[in-house]
Amino acid sequence: MTEDEARAALLARREQLAQExxxxxEGRAPVTLQQDSVGRLSRMDAMQQQAxxxxxxxxxxxxxxxxxxALIRLNxxxxxxxxxxxxxIAERRLAHDPSVATCVACAGGGN
Known part of the structure:
Protein backbone atom coordinates (compact mmCIF):
# COMPACT_ATOMS: atom_id res chain seq x y z
CA MET A 1 0.00 0.00 0.00
CA THR A 2 1.43 3.35 -1.01
CA GLU A 3 1.18 6.45 1.15
CA ASP A 4 -1.34 7.96 -1.29
CA GLU A 5 -3.49 4.82 -1.11
CA ALA A 6 -3.26 4.84 2.68
CA ARG A 7 -4.24 8.52 2.85
CA ALA A 8 -7.23 7.91 0.58
CA ALA A 9 -8.34 4.88 2.62
CA LEU A 10 -7.95 6.75 5.92
CA LEU A 11 -9.86 9.79 4.68
CA ALA A 12 -12.64 7.60 3.29
CA ARG A 13 -12.94 5.68 6.56
CA ARG A 14 -12.94 8.94 8.56
CA GLU A 15 -15.86 10.22 6.47
CA GLN A 16 -17.69 6.90 6.85
CA LEU A 17 -17.30 7.09 10.64
CA ALA A 18 -18.64 10.65 10.67
CA GLN A 19 -21.62 9.59 8.61
CA GLU A 20 -22.32 6.62 10.90
CA GLU A 26 -30.86 9.31 17.77
CA GLY A 27 -30.00 5.93 19.29
CA ARG A 28 -27.68 7.59 21.82
CA ALA A 29 -30.30 10.09 22.99
CA PRO A 30 -31.56 9.83 26.58
CA VAL A 31 -34.40 7.41 27.14
CA THR A 32 -37.58 9.05 28.41
CA LEU A 33 -39.11 7.52 31.50
CA GLN A 34 -42.81 8.01 30.83
CA GLN A 35 -44.69 5.12 32.41
CA ASP A 36 -47.93 5.85 30.58
CA SER A 37 -46.46 5.84 27.05
CA VAL A 38 -43.84 3.10 27.33
CA GLY A 39 -44.07 -0.07 29.37
CA ARG A 40 -41.30 -1.17 31.73
CA LEU A 41 -39.94 -3.85 29.36
CA SER A 42 -40.03 -1.47 26.41
CA ARG A 43 -38.10 1.10 28.46
CA MET A 44 -35.53 -1.53 29.45
CA ASP A 45 -35.14 -2.50 25.81
CA ALA A 46 -34.74 1.15 24.82
CA MET A 47 -32.11 1.63 27.53
CA GLN A 48 -30.22 -1.45 26.34
CA GLN A 49 -30.30 -0.19 22.75
CA GLN A 50 -29.09 3.21 23.96
CA ALA A 51 -26.18 1.58 25.84
CA ALA A 70 -2.09 7.88 11.17
CA LEU A 71 -2.75 10.95 9.00
CA ILE A 72 -0.32 12.93 11.15
CA ARG A 73 2.29 10.18 10.74
CA LEU A 74 1.71 10.29 6.98
CA ASN A 75 2.22 14.06 6.91
CA ILE A 89 5.39 -2.36 9.92
CA ALA A 90 4.60 -5.27 7.60
CA GLU A 91 2.91 -4.17 4.39
CA ARG A 92 0.12 -6.75 4.77
CA ARG A 93 -0.64 -5.34 8.24
CA LEU A 94 -0.83 -1.81 6.85
CA ALA A 95 -2.95 -2.96 3.91
CA HIS A 96 -5.41 -4.54 6.35
CA ASP A 97 -5.56 -1.41 8.54
CA PRO A 98 -3.59 1.67 7.49
CA SER A 99 -4.17 3.26 10.92
CA VAL A 100 -2.03 0.73 12.83
CA ALA A 101 0.84 2.32 14.70
CA THR A 102 2.82 -0.73 15.80
CA CYS A 103 4.47 -3.77 14.28
CA VAL A 104 3.12 -7.23 15.11
CA ALA A 105 5.76 -7.84 17.77
CA CYS A 106 4.98 -4.64 19.66
CA ALA A 107 1.22 -5.06 19.25
CA GLY A 108 1.52 -8.49 20.85
CA GLY A 109 3.57 -7.17 23.74
CA GLY A 110 6.79 -8.76 22.47
CA ASN A 111 8.85 -5.61 23.08
Missing part, protein backbone atom coordinates in the same frame (compact mmCIF):
# COMPACT_ATOMS: atom_id res chain seq x y z
CA UNK A 21 -22.15 8.93 13.92
CA UNK A 22 -24.71 11.29 12.37
CA UNK A 23 -27.05 8.41 11.59
CA UNK A 24 -26.83 6.85 15.05
CA UNK A 25 -27.21 10.07 17.04
CA UNK A 52 -25.20 -0.41 22.74
CA UNK A 53 -25.36 2.73 20.57
CA UNK A 54 -23.19 4.60 23.08
CA UNK A 55 -20.63 1.77 23.12
CA UNK A 56 -20.54 1.76 19.34
CA UNK A 57 -20.04 5.52 19.37
CA UNK A 58 -17.08 5.13 21.74
CA UNK A 59 -15.53 2.57 19.36
CA UNK A 60 -16.07 4.95 16.43
CA UNK A 61 -14.41 7.80 18.31
CA UNK A 62 -11.46 5.58 19.23
CA UNK A 63 -11.03 4.57 15.59
CA UNK A 64 -11.27 8.21 14.50
CA UNK A 65 -8.43 9.09 16.90
CA UNK A 66 -6.27 6.29 15.41
CA UNK A 67 -7.06 7.57 11.90
CA UNK A 68 -6.09 11.14 12.81
CA UNK A 69 -2.82 9.88 14.33
CA UNK A 76 5.40 13.75 8.99
CA UNK A 77 6.84 10.88 6.93
CA UNK A 78 6.57 8.44 9.85
CA UNK A 79 3.73 6.28 8.55
CA UNK A 80 4.63 2.62 8.15
CA UNK A 81 7.12 2.64 11.02
CA UNK A 82 6.35 1.25 14.48
CA UNK A 83 5.91 4.02 17.03
CA UNK A 84 7.24 1.72 19.76
CA UNK A 85 10.38 0.12 18.35
CA UNK A 86 10.91 2.06 15.10
CA UNK A 87 10.91 -1.02 12.88
CA UNK A 88 8.99 -1.14 9.65
Missing amino acids: ARISA MAQAQDRRRKSEAVRIEA EGEWGWCVTCGNE
Whole structure:
Protein backbone atom coordinates (compact mmCIF):
# COMPACT_ATOMS: atom_id res chain seq x y z
CA MET A 1 0.00 0.00 0.00
CA THR A 2 1.43 3.35 -1.01
CA GLU A 3 1.18 6.45 1.15
CA ASP A 4 -1.34 7.96 -1.29
CA GLU A 5 -3.49 4.82 -1.11
CA ALA A 6 -3.26 4.84 2.68
CA ARG A 7 -4.24 8.52 2.85
CA ALA A 8 -7.23 7.91 0.58
CA ALA A 9 -8.34 4.88 2.62
CA LEU A 10 -7.95 6.75 5.92
CA LEU A 11 -9.86 9.79 4.68
CA ALA A 12 -12.64 7.60 3.29
CA ARG A 13 -12.94 5.68 6.56
CA ARG A 14 -12.94 8.94 8.56
CA GLU A 15 -15.86 10.22 6.47
CA GLN A 16 -17.69 6.90 6.85
CA LEU A 17 -17.30 7.09 10.64
CA ALA A 18 -18.64 10.65 10.67
CA GLN A 19 -21.62 9.59 8.61
CA GLU A 20 -22.32 6.62 10.90
CA ALA A 21 -22.15 8.93 13.92
CA ARG A 22 -24.71 11.29 12.37
CA ILE A 23 -27.05 8.41 11.59
CA SER A 24 -26.83 6.85 15.05
CA ALA A 25 -27.21 10.07 17.04
CA GLU A 26 -30.86 9.31 17.77
CA GLY A 27 -30.00 5.93 19.29
CA ARG A 28 -27.68 7.59 21.82
CA ALA A 29 -30.30 10.09 22.99
CA PRO A 30 -31.56 9.83 26.58
CA VAL A 31 -34.40 7.41 27.14
CA THR A 32 -37.58 9.05 28.41
CA LEU A 33 -39.11 7.52 31.50
CA GLN A 34 -42.81 8.01 30.83
CA GLN A 35 -44.69 5.12 32.41
CA ASP A 36 -47.93 5.85 30.58
CA SER A 37 -46.46 5.84 27.05
CA VAL A 38 -43.84 3.10 27.33
CA GLY A 39 -44.07 -0.07 29.37
CA ARG A 40 -41.30 -1.17 31.73
CA LEU A 41 -39.94 -3.85 29.36
CA SER A 42 -40.03 -1.47 26.41
CA ARG A 43 -38.10 1.10 28.46
CA MET A 44 -35.53 -1.53 29.45
CA ASP A 45 -35.14 -2.50 25.81
CA ALA A 46 -34.74 1.15 24.82
CA MET A 47 -32.11 1.63 27.53
CA GLN A 48 -30.22 -1.45 26.34
CA GLN A 49 -30.30 -0.19 22.75
CA GLN A 50 -29.09 3.21 23.96
CA ALA A 51 -26.18 1.58 25.84
CA MET A 52 -25.20 -0.41 22.74
CA ALA A 53 -25.36 2.73 20.57
CA GLN A 54 -23.19 4.60 23.08
CA ALA A 55 -20.63 1.77 23.12
CA GLN A 56 -20.54 1.76 19.34
CA ASP A 57 -20.04 5.52 19.37
CA ARG A 58 -17.08 5.13 21.74
CA ARG A 59 -15.53 2.57 19.36
CA ARG A 60 -16.07 4.95 16.43
CA LYS A 61 -14.41 7.80 18.31
CA SER A 62 -11.46 5.58 19.23
CA GLU A 63 -11.03 4.57 15.59
CA ALA A 64 -11.27 8.21 14.50
CA VAL A 65 -8.43 9.09 16.90
CA ARG A 66 -6.27 6.29 15.41
CA ILE A 67 -7.06 7.57 11.90
CA GLU A 68 -6.09 11.14 12.81
CA ALA A 69 -2.82 9.88 14.33
CA ALA A 70 -2.09 7.88 11.17
CA LEU A 71 -2.75 10.95 9.00
CA ILE A 72 -0.32 12.93 11.15
CA ARG A 73 2.29 10.18 10.74
CA LEU A 74 1.71 10.29 6.98
CA ASN A 75 2.22 14.06 6.91
CA GLU A 76 5.40 13.75 8.99
CA GLY A 77 6.84 10.88 6.93
CA GLU A 78 6.57 8.44 9.85
CA TRP A 79 3.73 6.28 8.55
CA GLY A 80 4.63 2.62 8.15
CA TRP A 81 7.12 2.64 11.02
CA CYS A 82 6.35 1.25 14.48
CA VAL A 83 5.91 4.02 17.03
CA THR A 84 7.24 1.72 19.76
CA CYS A 85 10.38 0.12 18.35
CA GLY A 86 10.91 2.06 15.10
CA ASN A 87 10.91 -1.02 12.88
CA GLU A 88 8.99 -1.14 9.65
CA ILE A 89 5.39 -2.36 9.92
CA ALA A 90 4.60 -5.27 7.60
CA GLU A 91 2.91 -4.17 4.39
CA ARG A 92 0.12 -6.75 4.77
CA ARG A 93 -0.64 -5.34 8.24
CA LEU A 94 -0.83 -1.81 6.85
CA ALA A 95 -2.95 -2.96 3.91
CA HIS A 96 -5.41 -4.54 6.35
CA ASP A 97 -5.56 -1.41 8.54
CA PRO A 98 -3.59 1.67 7.49
CA SER A 99 -4.17 3.26 10.92
CA VAL A 100 -2.03 0.73 12.83
CA ALA A 101 0.84 2.32 14.70
CA THR A 102 2.82 -0.73 15.80
CA CYS A 103 4.47 -3.77 14.28
CA VAL A 104 3.12 -7.23 15.11
CA ALA A 105 5.76 -7.84 17.77
CA CYS A 106 4.98 -4.64 19.66
CA ALA A 107 1.22 -5.06 19.25
CA GLY A 108 1.52 -8.49 20.85
CA GLY A 109 3.57 -7.17 23.74
CA GLY A 110 6.79 -8.76 22.47
CA ASN A 111 8.85 -5.61 23.08
